[in-house]
Amino acid sequence: MEKYDPQAIETKWQRAWEEARAFNTPNTGDADGRDFYLLEMLPYPSGTLHVGQVRNYTQGDVLTHFRRRTGRRVLRPMGYDSFGLNAENAAIRDGGRPREIVEQNIKKIRAQMKRMGWAIDWDRQVASHEPAYYHWTQRLFLQFLNAGQAYRKEAPVKWCPKDQTVLANEQVINGRCERCGTVVESKSLEQWFFRYTTYADELLDEMELLESWPERVLAMQRNWIGRSEGAEILFRVEELDLDIPVFTTRADTLYGATFFVLAPEHSLIAKLVEGTPQQGEVLDYVRRSAARTFVEREEKEKDGVFTGRYAVNPVNDERLPIWVADYVLMEYGSGAIMAVPAHDERDYEFARKYELPVQPVVVPLDGTEPELPYVAKSDDAKLANSGQFSGLPAPEGERAIVAWLGGHARGRPAVSYRLRDWLISRQRYWGSPIPVVHCERCGIVPVPEDELPVLLPEIEDYTPKGKSPLEAAEDWIRVPCPQCGGEGRREADTMDTFVDSSWYFLRYCDPRNDRAAFEPAVVNEWCPVDQYIGGLEHAVMHLLYARYFIKVLNDLGLVDFREPFTRLYNHGWVDMGGAKMSKSKGNVVSPDELVARHSADALRLHILFIGPADARVDWQENGLEGMSRFLRRLWRLGLEVATQPPALAEGALAHKATETIVKVTDDFERRYAYNTAIAAVMELVNDVADDPSAPGARFAVETAVSLIQPAAPHIAEELWERLGHGRLWEEPWPVADPALLQRETFELVVQVNGKVRDRLEVPADLPEDELIARAKESPKVQAHLNGGEIRQTIVVPRKLVNLVVG
RNA sequence: GCGGGCGUGGCGGAAUUGGCAAACGCGCUGGGUUUAGGUCCCAGUGGGGCGGAAGUCCCUUACAGGUUCAAGUCCUGUCGCCCGCACCA
Numbered sequence: 032m033e034k035y036d037p038q039a040i041e042t043k044w045q046r047a048w049e050e051a052r053a054f055n056t057p058n059t060g061d062a063d064g065r066d067f068y069l070l071e072m073l074p075y076p077s078g079t080l081h082v083g084q085v086r087n088y089t090q091g092d093v094l095t096h097f098r099r100r101t102g103r104r105v106l107r108p109m110g111y112d113s114f115g116l117n118a119e120n121a122a123i124r125d126g127g128r129p130r131e132i133v134e135q136n137i138k139k140i141r142a143q144m145k146r147m148g149w150a151i152d153w154d155r156q157v158a159s160h161e162p163a164y165y166h167w168t169q170r171l172f173l174q175f176l177n178a179g180q181a182y183r184k185e186a187p188v189k190w191c192p193k194d195q196t197v198l199a200n201e202q203v204i205n206g207r208c209e210r211c212g213t214v215v216e217s218k219s220l221e222q223w224f225f226r227y228t229t230y231a232d233e234l235l236d237e238m239e240l241l242e243s244w245p246e247r248v249l250a251m252q253r254n255w256i257g258r259s260e261g262a263e264i265l266f267r268v269e270e271l272d273l274d275i276p277v278f279t280t281r282a283d284t285l286y287g288a289t290f291f292v293l294a295p296e297h298s299l300i301a302k303l304v305e306g307t308p309q310q311g312e313v314l315d316y317v318r319r320s321a322a323r324t325f326v327e328r329e330e331k332e333k334d335g336v337f338t339g340r341y342a343v344n345p346v347n348d349e350r351l352p353i354w355v356a357d358y359v360l361m362e363y364g365s366g367a368i369m370a371v372p373a374h375d376e377r378d379y380e381f382a383r384k385y386e387l388p389v390q391p392v393v394v395p396l397d398g399t400e401p402e403l404p405y406v407a408k409s410d411d412a413k414l415a416n417s418g419q420f421s422g423l424p425a426p427e428g429e430r431a432i433v434a435w436l437g438g439h440a441r442g443r444p445a446v447s448y449r450l451r452d453w454l455i456s457r458q459r460y461w462g463s464p465i466p467v468v469h470c471e472r473c474g475i476v477p478v479p480e481d482e483l484p485v486l487l488p489e490i491e492d493y494t495p496k497g498k499s500p501l502e503a504a505e506d507w508i509r510v511p512c513p514q515c516g517g518e519g520r521r522e523a524d525t526m527d528t529f530v531d532s533s534w535y536f537l538r539y540c541d542p543r544n545d546r547a548a549f550e551p552a553v554v555n556e557w558c559p560v561d562q563y564i565g566g567l568e569h570a571v572m573h574l575l576y577a578r579y580f581i582k583v584l585n586d587l588g589l590v591d592f593r594e595p596f597t598r599l600y601n602h603g604w605v606d607m608g609g610a611k612m613s614k615s616k617g618n619v620v621s622p623d624e625l626v627a628r629h630s631a632d633a634l635r636l637h638i639l640f641i642g643p644a645d646a647r648v649d650w651q652e653n654g655l656e657g658m659s660r661f662l663r664r665l666w667r668l669g670l671e672v673a674t675q676p677p678a679l680a681e682g683a684l685a686h687k688a689t690e691t692i693v694k695v696t697d698d699f700e701r702r703y704a705y706n707t708a709i710a711a712v713m714e715l716v717n718d719v720a721d722d723p724s725a726p727g728a729r730f731a732v733e734t735a736v737s738l739i740q741p742a743a744p745h746i747a748e749e750l751w752e753r754l755g756h757g758r759l760w761e762e763p764w765p766v767a768d769p770a771l772l773q774r775e776t777f778e779l780v781v782q783v784n785g786k787v788r789d790r791l792e793v794p795a796d797l798p799e800d801e802l803i804a805r806a807k808e809s810p811k812v813q814a815h816l817n818g819g820e821i822r823q824t825i826v827v828p829r830k831l832v833n834l835v836v837g
Numbered sequence: 838g839c840g841g842g843c844g845u846g847g848c849g850g851a852a853u854u855g856g857c858a859a860a861c862g863c864g865c866u867g868g869g870u871u872u873a874g875g876u877c878c879c880a881g882u883g884g885g886g887c888g889g890a891a892g893u894c895c896c897u898u899a900c901a902g903g904u905u906c907a908a909g910u911c912c913u914g915u916c917g918c919c920c921g922c923a924c925c926a
Contacts, residue, residue, distance in 0.1 A: 205923085246841065246842085247840090247841045247842065247920075247921075248841095249841095250840055250841050250921080251840085251841080251920090254839085254840060254841090254921070254922055257922085259926085261926085278925095278926070280925095281926075328924085333924080358924050358926095359924080359926080360926090363924095363926075364926065367926095370926085371926090376838085376924090378926085380924095447925080448925090449925055567920080571921085571922095640849090640861085640862070641849070641850090642849065642850065648849075649848095649849080651848085653848090653849090654862060656863085657862055657863060660862095660876090661862085663877085667877090697853080698853095701853090702853070704851095706850075706851085706861085706862095707850095707852095707853095707860085707861080709861080710850095710851075710860065710861035710862075711860090711861080713862075714860075714861070717861090782856085782907075784906075785905095785906060785907045822906090824906090825856090825907075830857090831856060831907095833856080833906055833907065834906090
């Protein structure tokens with residue numbers, strides 16, 4: 032018998048698909064609801080693919096084939112997130128240019144993807160570093176600028192001293208740079224932001240439009256946005272005749288405020304202490320605090336200094352000493368708090384250290400003496416020592432106090448968010464230039480549309496110096512002001528690469544458009560994305576940014592949908608040596624050698640079979656050999672049944688094959704359960720192997736070949752051809768014949784007191800009382816009845832009978 | 838601390854709606870074909886009791902309770918693990 036030669040077969044079919052343009056899906060302009068947009072997060076070409084990424088794209092590939100064969104026109108594009116620090120740092124470290132590095136890697140990755148046999152429409156390939164792409168990133172930036180969504184401001188920002196650039200809040204994890212782990216510093220710099228806090232409520236509320244996103248992703252986004260409802264309250268500094276607002280979620284504890292704290296960055300500090308004996312000490316504290324990193328501020332014991340000033344509590348006119356302490360963050364609320372040590376752990380810690388008074392004003396209803404700080408806020412507590420509000424349940428007391436403040440113009444209900452605006456400028460080379468010119472006379476002037484793109488110049492020295500390396504490109508940076516013609520300078524900062532990836536899935540729809548980023552009608556035909564697949568590491572960053580981007584574009588009338596990704600799931604990552612496999616950790620396993628030694632089909636099956644799609648798994652190579660075994664077995668049976676007469680759906684094998692169709696279809700369509708789908712096909716193949724000459728064997732093998740095609744397309748095509756058929760990729764997905772699912776008999780499980788005592792093969796149409804009679808007749812059952820009285824009988828149709836004896 | 842999730846053989850895992858726990862695969866054991874190995878084929882493989890054997894009975898889904906005719910699945914508590922956020926007022 033002819034040997035299974037995967038290398039020859041896989042090359043043959045990869046060529047055939049390419050020549051037939053099997054997986055290209057041109058725009059037709061006549062959307063009819065059969066379109067299906069399948070998207071996987073695009074790779075970063077800082078190296079080549081590893082098996083962790085193979086997992087992602089193989090899962091998407093199965094869905095692509097499956098949806099195609101169920102009659103959908105599937106858009107399945109591919110591209111590269113090719114701007115960014117990895118390539119730039121590699122260029123600095125190893126020499127060479129970032130462009131050359133990513134372009135070489137793109138070539139290699141593309142070859143790897145073709146060798147895996149993935150069904151990709153290569154006509155739509157995009158790469159974010161190409162002028163043809165970032166032209167439109169720049170154009171969109173200008174549209175955001177025009178709409179007031181992009182703006183420039185000076186603010187304390189997070190700075191990574193190693194990468195020598197500012198970072199977005201989303202890129203700071205526990206006070207450290209998300210990329211390199213360096214402790215970030217605070218710097219006050221003028222930077223570009225996207226105003227995405229204005230969409231905070233939409234980003235929360237419109238989660239309802241998402242059909243099936245993992246709960247944990249939604250939870251992470253909710254958490255990140257961090258909406259809190261509370262009140263803004265004005266405290267008066269009488270000597271200086273000014274009001275300082277605070278945000279609090281605990282207005283019910285207002286009578287318990289015993290001091291007042293400002294963040295060291297608060298703009299009123301200088302004014303408060305000017306000419307006072309405390310001035311020197313306070314300004315010194317502010318300076319020392321500024322020198323601390325976020326991590327130091329958080330890890331040290333709380334400290335602070337008294338300013339000598341007092342703020343008046345509006346409800347009881349008490350004068351609260353104003354302190355400056357860096358446990359209060361300038362970036363949240365108003366940068367000032369009323370401190371209620373009796374009911375807040377942080378204020379309590381601070382009060383203990385500086386011997387400030389602690390005044391409980393909320394007590395449990397049950398009269399017990401609570402341990403301080405007592406932070407519970409519920410209907411189980413009531414106000415005390417709170418003037419006219421004493422005795423009210425805490426939530427009601429809060430409403431009453433806020434209403435009173437409103438009536439006296441000293442406060443109002445307010446909402447605060449943890450979310451900050453998205454800082455998008457970077458002081459690095461390898462990114463899209465921000466298309467504006469700074470002019471002394473006109474200020475910030477957008478580069479006119481017809482002068483886009485602002486090309487990234489080739490430079491020699493990319494080394495980060497605390498400002499963009501483009502500052503040194505004198506020829507490039509000096510440019511006449513587009514407005515007045517006077518001397519201008521280009522913006523030297525480049526854009527965060529998350530801007531590039533916030534709209535790439537729109538560009539895929541209309542990838543060669545040279546008049547606009549995309550034609551709205553074309554994007555609206557394909558989008559929103561029906562199924563998005565990617566890693567959990569982007570749960571907050573990329574996915575939140577892209578959601579924001581689409582909302583802005585929708586408000587600008589450029590797309591007609593509010594959410595970019597209807598369905599999402601996160602493939603689990605692959606661990607290697609106890610850590611997540613990634614290029615940065617250097618623990619990657621390349622697919623190339625595995626494909627050469629086994630086959631692309633075996634690797635595909637193995638990576639799908641290794642565990643549930645969304646579970647983290649350990650990389651282990653053992654099972655790969657098992658998959659080769661399965662493929663050889665399928666090959667042998669395929670060639671064997673090919674000598675038999677044409678397939679007839681008959682006998683037990685046809686029944687089993689039909690059940691397998693139902694199982695695999697459900698696993699692909701609804702459950703994303705690739706592992707159990709493969710197991711089901713294995714079962715079917717094992718059944719045929721028991722007796723390859725049994726009735727229906729050929730039907731069973733042909734069904735198995737057809738069902739395994741999305742997962743192992745090469746061997747499936749080859750066997751399909753040898754079984755006398757045409758192109759399997761054009762073949763409709765098998766449909767279960769209901770008649771073949773019918774069985775004449777079934778196995779009745781008989782329980783006594785819930786324990787299985789016998790199994791009987793009985794006719795499928797037996798009525799209930801007959802089932803009970805058969806069950807009682809069973810000698811095994813009778814042995815357990817012991818002649819006792821049957822008190823209850825439970826019948827589950829076509830499954831079991833349970834006899835309960837007393 | 839807050840939020841999300843998980844705990845099943847030697848291993849990865851299956852059990853989808855409360856109805857036969859351990860499908861499928863890896864590994865391992867024994868046997869066969871070929872024999873240079875591998876491939877390939879057959880049988881076995883959660884724990885324990887009784888039995889020469891065919892069998893048969895009991896136990897088992899982190900632990901302890903509960904609901905139910907019936908619980909890996911639902912409820913309560915405990916323990917352990919993973920992920921995200923965290924001085925956010």
